[in-house]
Every structure is written in structure tokens, then in C-alpha cells.
Amino acid sequence: MARLSVLALLALSLFSVSHATPLGSQETLAVQEPPVHTTEGWSWSDCGLSTDPIQIESIDVSPDPPKPGQNMTVTVKASAVETVEEGAYADVTVKLGLIKLLQKQFDLCEEARNADTTVKCPVDKGSYEVVQTVELPKEIPKAKFSVDVRAYTYDDEDLFCVNLKVDFMKKFPLKFGW
Numbered sequence: 001m002a003r004l005s006v007l008a009l010l011a012l013s014l015f016s017v018s019h020a021t022p023l024g025s026q027e028t029l030a031v032q033e034p035p036v037h038t039t040e041g042w043s044w045s046d047c048g049l050s051t052d053p054i055q056i057e058s059i060d061v062s063p064d065p066p067k068p069g070q071n072m073t074v075t076v077k078a079s080a081v082e083t084v085e086e087g088a089y090a091d092v093t094v095k096l097g098l099i100k101l102l103q104k105q106f107d108l109c110e111e112a113r114n115a116d117t118t119v120k121c122p123v124d125k126g127s128y129e130v131v132q133t134v135e136l137p138k139e140i141p142k143a144k145f146s147v148d149v150r151a152y153t154y155d156d157e158d159l160f161c162v163n164l165k166v167d168f169m170k171k172f173p174l175k176f177g178w
């Protein structure tokens with residue numbers, strides 16, 4: 001469920017972003033972590049610990065880079081080292097540049113239930129691959145977004161941690177036939 005939720009949250013965040021009103025709150029400090037996994041228009045980094053119950057193995061996006069107005073398919077591979085119980089949650093922060101657009105807490109098990117998936121809490125130990133497609137709004141601003149996901153167990157222990165950056169500002173190379 002947790003890996004599903006990551007995609008769901010990413011998709012949700014991107015979607016929310018396009019509809020969100022900027023709060024106007026300025027970040028005073030921008031901590032730049034070196035992206036561990038980078039492609040042309042987006043990157044993700046695992047900010048969790050090796051002791052976290054959920055270990056994110058990979059996040060893939062298709063098409064790569066994602067394009068506003070088109071479907072984006074996200075594939076997340078992760079393993080649950082421990083059972084994930086009901087009550088797990090995630091704090092998600094979406095920023096446009098340094099401006100905080102959205103800060104929200106999600107019930108991960110509920111998100112998993114609401115999504116069309118077979119993965120349900122409690123989630124047993126094991127490896128999971130979750131694929132989810134979302135239609136990106138056309139009106140995503142040409143800007144750099146960051147999505148920070150901090151997930152916790154029901155009793156507030158670290159569950160997993162992922163930082164995503166998507167750069168819609170980049171001039172993506174025109175594809176053949178365009």
C-alpha cells in the first residue's frame with residue numbers, strides 16, 4: 001500500500017498543484033540534496049534510512065520526461081521489511097520553486113483503499129511493484145516542483161521518505177514526427 005501511495009501522492013500532488021492557490025509562504029532555507037536518481041526532467045531521492053520498514057527500490061515514470069496534458073504512468077518498486085499496519089500516514093509538501101503550495105497529511109491505508117489496487121493494509125512483508133497512471137493537467141505551470149513525502153507508521157516511527165523533483169520548465173526535445 002505504501003508504494004501505491006507514493007505514486008498516488010505524487011500524482012495527487014501534481015494534480016493539486018495545478019489547482020492550488022499559492023499560500024505565499026516563503027521558505028527561508030532551501031536544502032539541496034544531491035539527487036540520487038536523475039533523468040531528463042525529474043529526479044527522486046530516498047531520504048529514508050536503511051532501517052525504515054519500507055525500502056523504495058525504484059521509481060520510474062513514463063513517458064520520461066512527463067508531459068503536461070498527457071498520461072503519466074508511474075511504477076514504484078518497494079519492499080516491506082516489516083508489516084505496515086493500519087494508521088500509517090504521510091506528510092506531503094509540494095513546493096513551486098521555494099514557494100510552498102500544499103502541505104497535507106494523508107492516511108496511506110485509506111488512500112490505498114480508495115485507489116484501484118489489491119494492496120490493502122495491513123501490508124505483509126515482501127516486494128511490491130505498483131503501476132499507476134494519471135492524467136497530468138495541461139495547465140501545469142512551466143516551473144520546478146518539488147514533492148517531499150515523509151511517511152510514518154501508526155505509532156509515528158519513520159516508514160519511508162522520498163523527495164521528488166519535477167522540472168516542467170525544461171524545453172524537452174521534440175520527438176520524431178512532432
Ligand SMILES: *[C@@H]1O[C@H](CO)[C@@H](O)[C@H](O)[C@H]1NC(C)=O
Pocket residue numbers: 069070071135
Ligand atoms: C489517459 O488514459 C485514459 C485511460 O486509459 C484515457 O481515457 C485518456 O484518454 C488518456 N488521456 C490522454 C491525454 O491520453
